[in-house]
Amino acid sequence: MSTPSILSDRINSLSESATLKMTKLGRELAAKGVNVISLSVGEPDFNTPEHVKQAAKQALDDNYTRYSPVPGYPELRKAIVDKLKNENGLDYDASQIVVSTGAKQSLSNAILTLINPGDEVIIPTPYWVSYSEMVTLAEGKSVFINTTIDSDFKITPEELEAVITPKSKLFMFSSPCNPTGSVYTKAELEGLVRVFEKYPNIYIISDEIYEHINFIGQHESIAQFDSIKDRVILINGFSKAFAMTGWRLGYLAATKEIALANDKLQGQTTSGTCSIAQRAGIAALDQGLETVLEMKAAFARRRELVYNLLKDIPGVKTNLPQGAFYFFPDISSFFGKMDPQGNVIKDSADLALYLLNEGHVATVGGDSFGNNNYIRLSYAASDENLREALRRIKEALAKLA
Numbered sequence: 122m123s124t125p126s127i128l129s130d131r132i133n134s135l136s137e138s139a140t141l142k143m144t145k146l147g148r149e150l151a152a153k154g155v156n157v158i159s160l161s162v163g164e165p166d167f168n169t170p171e172h173v174k175q176a177a178k179q180a181l182d183d184n185y186t187r188y189s190p191v192p193g194y195p196e197l198r199k200a201i202v203d204k205l206k207n208e209n210g211l212d213y214d215a216s217q218i219v220v221s222t223g224a225k226q227s228l229s230n231a232i233l234t235l236i237n238p239g240d241e242v243i244i245p246t247p248y249w250v251s252y253s254e255m256v257t258l259a260e261g262k263s264v265f266i267n268t269t270i271d272s273d274f275k276i277t278p279e280e281l282e283a284v285i286t287p288k289s290k291l292f293m294f295s296s297p298c299n300p301t302g303s304v305y306t307k308a309e310l311e312g313l314v315r316v317f318e319k320y321p322n323i324y325i326i327s328d329e330i331y332e333h334i335n336f337i338g339q340h341e342s343i344a345q346f347d348s349i350k351d352r353v354i355l356i357n358g359f360s361k362a363f364a365m366t367g368w369r370l371g372y373l374a375a376t377k378e379i380a381l382a383n384d385k386l387q388g389q390t391t392s393g394t395c396s397i398a399q400r401a402g403i404a405a406l407d408q409g410l411e412t413v414l415e416m417k418a419a420f421a422r423r424r425e426l427v428y429n430l431l432k433d434i435p436g437v438k439t440n441l442p443q444g445a446f447y448f449f450p451d452i453s454s455f456f457g458k459m460d461p462q463g464n465v466i467k468d469s470a471d472l473a474l475y476l477l478n479e480g481h482v483a484t485v486g487g488d489s490f491g492n493n494n495y496i497r498l499s500y501a502a503s504d505e506n507l508r509e510a511l512r513r514i515k516e517a518l519a520k521l522a
């Protein structure tokens with residue numbers, strides 16, 4: 122008889138983050154002396170800007186070392202309000218902003234504050250790995266809308282309306298999207314808004330963490346539409362825009378009622394995020410977008426590079442992503458093929474593992490983003506590493522028979 126698990130059903134039903142898992146496997150291989158190129162991690166390969174680091178040092182000297190208010194320092198909330206106004210044309214009051222330990226916490230908190238057991242959360246696939254797991258933790262039910270590379274991984278208003286039921290409570294998406302890099306235009310968002318206008322009980326989580334890495338124009342937030350703005354929970358953070366992934370700083374903007382609920386939840390779990398990170402965040406926002414634009418220029422160049430190299434690999438089908446720093450090519454033509462050791466590649470996870478072990482390139486299988494026919498490649502790596510990684514991938518794929 123097997124021993125019952127001491128762990129809760131809640132944790133037993135949770136999957137490990139695939140992106141973090143692949144990164145861990147890559148690091149383990151590297152620790153054995155193998156030259157692994159990591160394209161698995163969703164992290165800018167730039168350092169945090171100097172003025173932001175200086176602000177953190179100053180914060181220490183100024184003794185910003187005590188508990189901060191749970192929803193963040195008033196100066197930071199005000200800086201976020203100004204950012205939303207100046208960059209996005211959105212009006213919020215500081216009381217509507219809740220600072221957190223990252224967009225990830227804000228997403229999770231927003232779901233926990235809105236979802237009752239059995240409520241449905243509509244998520245277009247592919248989606249960021251943690252979305253559906255966060256819904257599971259909140260005892261909600263994820264309802265997926267599948268998209269493919271042929272529609273640039275974007276949903277239509279008709280597809281949205283088709284999955285709405287009386288239990289639909291939330292819709293959540295990212296634009297620019299991780300893992301596909303797809304970006305919804307204003308007209309496309311407007312099409313979705315017309316549907317939401319008909320269903321006043323549905324709330325919208327808009328994950329805008331990649332807003333500055335957009336190659337097709339200015340960022341468009343779904344919160345700009347007044348008819349539904351009160352139902353939008355806008356999520357953003359400092360990780361991608363300011364290369365601050367390790368600082369753990371993000372925020373949400375929503376109605377006062379939802380913001381207060383998130384404040385309450387944070388007050389009983391993590392409290393206010395790191396005081397020093399918050400002071401650094403104020404400096405990041407004050408300084409504006411100069412360093413972000415430099416990063417974007419580098420990403421634009423690498424996007425072209427990877428696009429041309431990927432197109433050159435037989436059996437791989439790719440599009441040209443419009444934002445973020447990922448490619449999500451279709452690799453399903455390799456399913457059923459055999460590697461040199463005689464193992465059959467059954468799915469995207471097998472292929473990602475094969476590329477790691479044979480080509481020493483870490484990627485992530487699309488299954489963990491809800492679409493098994495693809496793999497995700499991050500191009501937040503040097504041009505040299507990208508060239509070498511794509512060479513290795515091409516070589517490894519050619520060995521599958």
Ligand SMILES: Cc1ncc(COP(=O)(O)O)c(C=O)c1O
Pocket residue numbers: 163222223224225226249295298299328330357358359360366370371
């Ligand atoms: C779509 C998306 N949302 C949220 C996050 C989390 O960001 P943060 O570092 O602010 O928690 C990520 C990080 O990879 C992401 O890709």
